[in-house]
Amino acid sequence: MTDTVYLNGELIAKNQAKISILDRGFLFSDGIYEVIPVYSSAPFRLEQHLSRLQYCLDQLSIPNPHSNIEWKNIIRTLIERNGGGHLSIYMHITRGVGLDRNHIGGESLSPTVLVMASPLTINEQAIQTTTATLLEDTRWHHCDIKSVALLSNVMLRNQAEQLGHGEALLHRNGVITEGSTSNIFIVKHREVYTPKQSNLILGGITRDVIIELAENAGLRLHQENISKEQLLNADEVWISSSTREISPVTQIDDKIIGNGEIGPVAKALHSEFQTFKKSLIQD
Numbered sequence: 001m002t003d004t005v006y007l008n009g010e011l012i013a014k015n016q017a018k019i020s021i022l023d024r025g026f027l028f029s030d031g032i033y034e035v036i037p038v039y040s041s042a043p044f045r046l047e048q049h050l051s052r053l054q055y056c057l058d059q060l061s062i063p064n065p066h067s068n069i070e071w072k073n074i075i076r077t078l079i080e081r082n083g084g085g086h087l088s089i090y091m092h093i094t095r096g097v098g099l100d101r102n103h104i105g106g107e108s109l110s111p112t113v114l115v116m117a118s119p120l121t122i123n124e125q126a127i128q129t130t131t132a133t134l135l136e137d138t139r140w141h142h143c144d145i146k147s148v149a150l151l152s153n154v155m156l157r158n159q160a161e162q163l164g165h166g167e168a169l170l171h172r173n174g175v176i177t178e179g180s181t182s183n184i185f186i187v188k189h190r191e192v193y194t195p196k197q198s199n200l201i202l203g204g205i206t207r208d209v210i211i212e213l214a215e216n217a218g219l220r221l222h223q224e225n226i227s228k229e230q231l232l233n234a235d236e237v238w239i240s241s242s243t244r245e246i247s248p249v250t251q252i253d254d255k256i257i258g259n260g261e262i263g264p265v266a267k268a269l270h271s272e273f274q275t276f277k278k279s280l281i282q283d
């Protein structure tokens with residue numbers, strides 16, 4: 001059961017947690033979030049997630065309400081109180097509760113902090129494939145900020161779902177950015193390509209792990225623009241995220257990718273990923 005949440009210093013039941021209608025997160029989506037996978041009760045890449053959290057808070061000039069030591073204690077307590085094991089930790093920080101609805105201001109507010117846990121449903125034995133649809137990236141120009149303003153992501157992800165696909169892959173003027181909830185990699189002639197870091201994509205923590213693992217495995221990895229044509233003609237395509245790890249995309253709309261099976265590079269990196277996770281848990 002994952003029904004204990006942390007809200008502004010208190011551990012309470014999920015269905016009892018309440019925020020003010022004047023919270024700027026509620027009124028303006030004036031806040032950021034973070035999602036941290038937890039394997040066997042151990043948070044994965046915690047330092048990197050906390051650094052991204054700091055980066056996002058800095059972009060919005062929201063003061064970080066906690067030191068990293070405090071965050072680690074909150075997360076550890078929440079893991080314990082929610083039964084441990086494999087979990088996904090969701091952190092949500094808004095600028096706080098204003099006196100009234102007003103776009104400007106908010107400098108002196110005390111941030112609202114919510115941390116929740118939910119089960120992490122990752123099948124470590126079998127690689128989870130997916131299919132995708134290719135859609136125009138209708139999001140804003142600060143996709144590097146993990147903003148709680150996810151309306152376009154939600155619309156795009158739902159559009160994919162309605163078409164019977166597990167992800168929406170996005171492009172801006174024919175240049176691939178990322179998925180609606182994930183980063184993108186492609187493989188051509190055993191070389192790996194992923195869009196370079198910019199304000200148009202989220203700097204995924206899983207993306208960074210995969211880049212490290214690919215380079216350690218001696219694969220040539222390019223961080224550069226990928227066109228729609230390159231995507232559709234790739235030998236392999238996969239998406240990455242904290243909750244899906246590496247998920248091969250076997251079909252994009254009507255186009256079968258490669259031979260429609262899990263490719264050898266995805267298979268190898270998925271296996272490296274599992275080994276890497278286990279090595280951290282045993283430490």
Ligand SMILES: Cc1ncc(COP(=O)(O)O)c(C=O)c1O
Pocket residue numbers: 035153178179180181182183201202203204205206207240241242243
């Ligand atoms: C838009 C978007 N890009 C990329 C990612 C992957 O980021 P991470 O690997 O840190 O989970 C996510 C994760 O939710 C996302 O929402």
